[in-house]
Amino acid sequence: xxxxxxxxxxxxxPEGAIVSLNCTYSNSAFQYFxxxxxxxxxxxxxxxxxxxxxxxxxxxxxxxxxxxSKYISLFIRDSQPSDSATYLCATDTGGFKTIFGAGTRLFxxx
Amino acid sequence: xxGVTQTPKFQVLKTGxxxxxxxxxxxxxxxxxxxRQDPGMGLRLIHYSVGxxxxxxxxxxxxxxxxRSTTEDFPLRLLSAAPSQTSVYFxxxxxxxxxxxxxxxxxxxxxxx
Numbered sequence: 001x002x003x004x005x006x007x008x009x010x011x012x013x014p015e016g017a018i019v020s021l022n023c024t025y026s027n028s029a030f031q032y033f034x035x036x037x038x039x040x041x042x043x044x045x046x047x048x049x050x051x052x053x054x055x056x057x058x059x060x061x062x063x064x065x066x067x068x069s070k071y072i073s074l075f076i077r078d079s080q081p082s083d084s085a086t087y088l089c090a091t092d093t094g095g096f097k098t099i100f101g102a103g104t105r106l107f108x109x110x
Numbered sequence: 111x112x113g114v115t116q117t118p119k120f121q122v123l124k125t126g127x128x129x130x131x132x133x134x135x136x137x138x139x140x141x142x143x144x145x146r147q148d149p150g151m152g153l154r155l156i157h158y159s160v161g162x163x164x165x166x167x168x169x170x171x172x173x174x175x176x177x178r179s180t181t182e183d184f185p186l187r188l189l190s191a192a193p194s195q196t197s198v199y200f201x202x203x204x205x206x207x208x209x210x211x212x213x214x215x216x217x218x219x220x221x222x223x
Contacts, residue, residue, distance in 0.1 A: 004152075006152070008150055034211075043200050043202075043215055044153070044212075044214050046212070088152060090153075096158055096160060097155055097158070098155070098212065100145075100154075101152050102152040103152055
């Protein structure tokens with residue numbers, strides 16, 4: 001079993017839709033939770049970062065962590081074609097190793 | 111700042127050949143890592159370094175060597191290329207290793223025939 005599980009998709013939605021991206025993890029020691037966005041043929045870039053449980057909002061993006069169920073979510077409101085990318089969840093224990101999910105490919109159609 | 115730079119962008123090797131993927135950063139970051147990205151597998155950590163002269167293995171280190179003689183550079187060496195090493199390789203750096211933003215380079219696409 002992978003330490004971080006993520007549905008690879010692809011996920012296709014119309015412009016303006018609310019998008020929900022999810023991951024589950026198995027190690028209860030994980031404390032830091034990140035979402036990276038990766039455009040085609042580019043390196044990943046950090047989108048959202050949260051510590052422990054709770055919500056964090058940044059513009060149209062909301063990251064949610066539920067440590068009791070080991071569930072990580074990213075919500076995108078009013079999705080735009082420019083949001084089309086691969087979204088990778090990531091986590092670590094606070095040490096030197098980050099564990100990434102497989103990434104979910106998102107397509108937002110105009 | 112150039113951020114994290116990687117060379118080459120593309121490379122084709124024959125089985126058994128060796129080569130070095132270059133990575134450099136100009137942000138004075140202590141932490142640097144090498145990942146490989148394969149379809150459906152996400153990013154997997156190959157090796158990482160917490161400072162000049164200090165390196166350690168990640169999840170998939172076999173067939174790769176690293177060294178860190180300066181803060182800026184972190185080259186990845188393929189000792190004897192195998193088709194299983196066909197992948198996209200990303201170098202990343204961060205100010206701290208734990209729970210902080212990693213800055214990724216543009217990647218090197220490697221094909222081993």
